[in-house]
Amino acid sequence: MTHSNRPMSGGAPSDPLGDELRADLSRAMELNGIGGFVWDVESMRVVLDPSALAIFDLEPGEFDEQISTLYRRIVPEERPGVRVRMAEVLVDPRCSTSCGNYFRVRRSDGTTRWAHSQAAIMRDESGKPVRVVGVLRAEPHYAEEQSTLESDRRHQAGVVQATTTALSQALGVEDVLTALTSHEILGPVGAVGISLTVLEQNRLRRLATVGMPPQYVRDLEYGRLDDDRPIAEVFQTQNPLFVTRADIRANYSMLWPYIKGTGFTASAVLPLMAQARLTGVLAILYEGKKGFSPEERNLLTALSATVAQSFQRALLYDEEHAMAVGLQQAMxxxxxxxxxxxxxxxxxxxxxxxxxxxxxxxxxxxxxxxxxxxxxxxxxxxxxxxxxxxxxxxxxxxxxxxxxxxxxxxxxxxxxxxxxxxxxxxxxxxxxxxxxxxxxxxxxxxxxxxxxxxxxxxxxxxxxxxxxxxxxxxxxxxxxxxxxxxxxxxxxxxxxxxxxxxxxxxxxxxxxxxxxxxxxxxxxxxxxxxxxxxxxxxxxxxxxxxxxxxxxxxxxxxxxxxxxxxxxxxxxxx
The missing domain is CATH 3.60.40.10 (PPM-type phosphatase domain)
Structure with a gap:
């Protein structure tokens, strides 16, 4: 794709400024590693501008405008996926505007690089695809981003596995509390403190805590549902609450005196819901964390579901165990x-x-x-x-x-x-x-x-x-x-x-x-x-x-x- 500086045909007045702007736009795309392409579906001929050819590590004179040549430049294990994706977008009318795909290109020196295509499908009056017009760009940081995402996924899986393992041997409530306050759970979650609170006769009662300020542990063992605390709010709304140090200072005046002298920076306050029943509220405290990403919120919410199931089983176990022991001792x-x-x-x-x-x-x-x-x-x-x-x-x-x-x-x-x-x-x-x-x-x-x-x-x-x-x-x-x-x-x-x-x-x-x-x-x-x-x-x-x-x-x-x-x-x- 080239831009000419010749005057328009048919006697139309020349537009030097417009031609200069179009040339600058082309250079801008080239400088940013963005290339354009047009693929004629019927003839299977594809035209790439110099920037797009550079992404495929091809010189203008050596490209034969055949799409099969481009496929050979794609890493072999990814070719089937690219073909399937292209077949899907051609037959899917929803892809008439913009469809994208990531793939790796093998360069002539044997190295690979990530690339991304974004294309629009041009169709005739019957809906048949005629041309595919789009852009290509190199993605030098895509592999790093994928590695980070994979690392995050492994970390999340490790957190879930560690929590599940720690709770798997828990029978009664005391066992659950011991597991929750152990390093086996606090370590993978990255927390410095944790507490579990239940509701007994319309009164909040904290069953377990670790890493909390001593005055907080002493003064707020019991509480009311209308207390100015995140835990009380979660009991009322039954929704997760993610708060920062600034949130505590601005919105929870009752709690701020206990927090201001500590290194606390954020907390996840999670309802323990099992079979549509709220059995308690789990609060996880952090130092150094400024907030929670969507992925972290999803992970902690999923963890609260795991804890809720274990806690409900523990409550049932203790109830049945007490009944069994009572019957035994009665005899x-x-x-x-x-x-x-x-x-x-x-x-x-x-x-x-x-x-x-x-x-x-x-x-x-x-x-x-x-x-x-x-x-x-x-x-x-x-x-x-x-x-x-x-x-x-x-x-x-x-x-x-x-x-x-x-x-x-x-x-x-x-x-x-x-x-x-x-x-x-x-x-x-x-x-x-x-x-x-x-x-x-x-x-x-x-x-x-x-x-x-x-x-x-x-x-x-x-x-x-x-x-x-x-x-x-x-x-x-x-x-x-x-x-x-x-x-x-x-x-x-x-x-x-x-x-x-x-x-x-x-x-x-x-x-x-x-x-x-x-x-x-x-x-x-x-x-x-x-x-x-x-x-x-x-x-x-x-x-x-x-x-x-x-x-x-x-x-x-x-x-x-x-x-x-x-x-x-x-x-x-x-």
Missing amino acids: LPAKIETVPGMSVAARYRPARAGHQIGGDWYDVMPLPEGRVGLVVGDVQGHDIQAAAVMGQLRTALRAYATEGHSPTELMSRASTFLRDLDTERLATCVYVSLGPATGQAEVVRAGHPSPHIRTARGTAQLTVEGGPPLGLPPGLPLSLPDPGDVPYPIHRFRLGPRETLLLCTDGLLEFHDTDMAAGEQQIQVLLDSGPGPGDLDRLAEHIVASIEDRQGQEDDVALLLASRTTPDLSEANA
Whole structure:
């Protein structure tokens, strides 16, 4: 494409100024790396001006005006896309004004450069494309921009993955709060602080915070819905709010005194919406950030949706867990009966790995002739039926014990009772009949861990020959007769006045990859290192505290401790 300085034909007056302006326009396009082209669709002939030829690294004399020659200059892996794009714009009537495309050109020295075409489609009266007229320009910074965009996309994906990973193991609300305030989330997000606020009875309550000014944490733990704060505004509008330091100073006078002495520069205040319900508001604080790009706003809004789902699941988990624990504890003894001459302490801890209830139980029962019955058991399963069966079995055991049956007969009757319930559930159990005055004791166990006893010489596990689990159906195992007739061997021992007896379920002994033997050794260490028999409650807390830090505790724990408070006659005389 060239511009001539010759006068117009047909006797028209010359226009030197117009010709000069057109020449300057052509030079301006050339100086800015912009070239023009015209493509005749029918003949497939294409004409490029010098600037457009330079973009394709072609000299005017070497271009044959064939579009196939230009295609050969395009990087091979991008040619199919360019052809498809051109075919689309030619048949699409919407592309009659302007259509663009990015592609890479391979130069004669082997290097590549990005280029961009912008064209208009000229059509005849029937809508058939006749010519394509447009411009070409080099895009030296396009690769850098694409690299930046790709880096941003990778960062956003990393933030989403880090948040999802941090929240994936969260069960209850405390787990979610721990994850939110951890570096695993704050680091990728680039934040210096975070807080989570909920609405309780029309009052704002902050559940967790990190990186906030100490005075803010102290003074604004609770608030009102009409407070002059971004959090209150988001609770009312249920829309995200992105504020800067200047916004706080100008619009939130209540909050500004806490912010002005800090390095805070911006905050994203995000509603936690799950199933069209607002469960809380998440505030993320930044230092050094002056504002939020559209991409950052979209990312943080998407993150708030992820947090909202986890938070809602956590709320539901805690609610169901509280109900399950309440039901379980309602089936345990409301209190430990006072036994003359004995000190007794009991504890129950639900599993942390799920919210379902189990069948663990303990009981202390007065027996004829001043004796006392101590029992710990575990019904198979973790559901409502397991808890219901546990309640029935505990009641039956207490009734049989009160009737004065021997430990062997007690276990046999309990096994038959459980089998007759037709639940297909088994149960394990350990039962001790103890005389507080003398310390003489008898113990039987049905598939349950043996008791431990702490003496002046240290802690050891009693060696108690056990019988089968309670409720074992006929024929399992085949070598045993009817379970109702199977004897449960009695082991007799004596509990001294300064000795402590421990009964527990296997949840205290087995966890993660720890086997039963290692768990029993740990219990012996805990007993030896704990308070003496004079304070069994402290000793019980000392033992159950050992499981507080376990992650993913998969089973419930029932614990029963007993010691004699009446000294032997010989000791009393001494």
